[in-house]
Amino acid sequence: MANAIKQKSGAYRVQAKKVVDGQIIRKSFTVHPKECGDDSRMAKKKCEALAKEWQLSREDDLTTITVGKAIDKYIDDRSKVLSPSTLRSYRNYKKDFSSILGIDAIDINTTHVQRLINDMAMDLDAKTIKNKVSFLLSVLDYCGNDRRFKIRYPQKAKRELRTPDTDDVKRLLDNANDTMKAIICLAAFGTLRRGEIAGLKYKDISFDMKKIYVHADMVISPSGKWVYKEMPKTSGSVRSVQLPSFVFDVLPKASSEDPEEFVFKLVPFTISKHFGALRDKCAVDCSLHDLRHYAASFRSDLNIPSKYIEEVGGWTSDSHVLTSVYDNALSSSRKKYIQIANAFVEENYQDIVLKKVP
Template sequence: MKVQKLNSGSYRVQKQVNGKRLSMTFDHKPTKKEVEDELAHRLGYYNGKLTFAACINNYIDARTNILSPATIKGYRAIVKALPDTLLDKPIDDISNNDIQKVINDAAGKVSPKTVKNRYTLISSVFAEFRPDTILRVNLPLMVRKEPYIPTREDIRRLLDEAKGTTMETALLLACCGLRRGEICALTMDDIDFDNHLVYVNKDVVVDDKNELVVKVPKTAQSNRAVPVPDAVLESIRQNGLYNKHPNNINSWMRTREAKLGIPHFSIHKLRHYFVSTAHEKGMSDAAIMEVGGWATPNVMIKHYRHAQNTDAVTAAVLEDIV
């Protein structure tokens, strides 16, 4: 992006759109996002037609107070990744083949999941602004990769590295089924030492301005009371809660894993460990889903979710590593 400083002290950015040059002037040196936002505004109507850029930005802006800040951030990132040939084109002039070309180009650069996410947003915009249009696009094959589930020894070694710090608390809570953002959002008011419970009632996410936002949990089921064993409560008493930036957790883990020579896994994989170990210990799906805050469409599971005492779940999971 070429930014030209004018004699007046203003800054000018010029861009070719459909063979025509658009000139934008700013009273300060603009960032890439500011240029993109101004361009989207300018291109709201091109030759009397609503552009795809205007449509997709309108779609996102209409949901900023409804969707998670992290979701909005992801949508903004998708817009930045889409080619100008799509964004600058009137939505009424976009063909199915135009979308297929965008998908095909992306498939050679990013993962199938990322391609699918981009197409999902594109198709949602079409559903709102061109509801009579039926898109038929071939997506890249999703290759299922079995995630690496950390072993008990992996977790023990990480816990040894974290001993005496708030990171120890974070790792133990993750082994009890808490999500990263839920861990970072906890306050001492959420800890019931007498009844061995941690109340999950909020989440921390990063928004599209890279600022931390405290919001309600991911789903209705995520708002829950998680029974925790003595080892977790003792770490909270001695070390405190982890209230730093969520991204710092995975950075810390990556560094320590490399040092210890164990395969890399994120803190979210400790939720996988929680599930697999709880199953191994004979816990019911209903109990595991209740503690982990997962929603289920299965009416029978929902009906019998209290059939088993959930207090035993996290204690059983942690007994082999602490």
């Protein structure tokens, strides 16, 4: 609670605050010793008591609740605007803060937060720790704890990308069944993530134009179920991908005329599981997501500017995958580079993709 400060006039003053419905409310209280029989100590105590009484006057006052309850309220208040995967992550974060869940949110200081960081550094990488702590600081700010936390994070380790080469991709395709062939083509040539592949519907595919409209994802809901999400990982991930005709030849055929039918009746976890089995069989050291890196790599080797690679993969200009290029994308140039990339894919992969596995 705030301490009363003696003013030049001799009166004691407290600047108090509390949070109601996510809004910080401030109020000052002043008591002069004359109101207490010229007793300065009594005036100070009375001033602080008035402030405390005001702060405790509402049950939903967030300045007096514990960190655990504050986290729950913070999540509940945002449940309508956050994605299912974000809500699930936030709820999972709570267990990392077990040592402070019973402490009032307003009383958390730098020492508490730094101890949490030190404990998490034993098992988690720097990026994960920063995500969790940033969430905690948002909760504390929401509850009126506006301290300037001077904390230090572990040094971020440089990430090494595992990029398969052309022989690796050929070996995967040569041993894949029809479904996995289609999935590998979409990832390695079309840059689709596993969630984007799982969320692909027939309405998103133009077989005439040889284009795929990527605008949806498959994510885990707070209840642990896979759900369709209209927007993918980031707004920049919404894109159209043009691919060689043979890729569309190996896509699963629709079982109905319903445009809402999913192309693959698989959730992301199952896609990764099937790919993992194929990868082990072929002795290829890469994940399905690493095929996106291959998609960027072979385009770079073909001297396609980064701007066009970013566009087809939904990467940002500051992505760790690519070097930023600041030239503007012209439609005529875009068409030329699409043709270069697709010619490379056709030359190297058309026969092996269309070959039937005995």
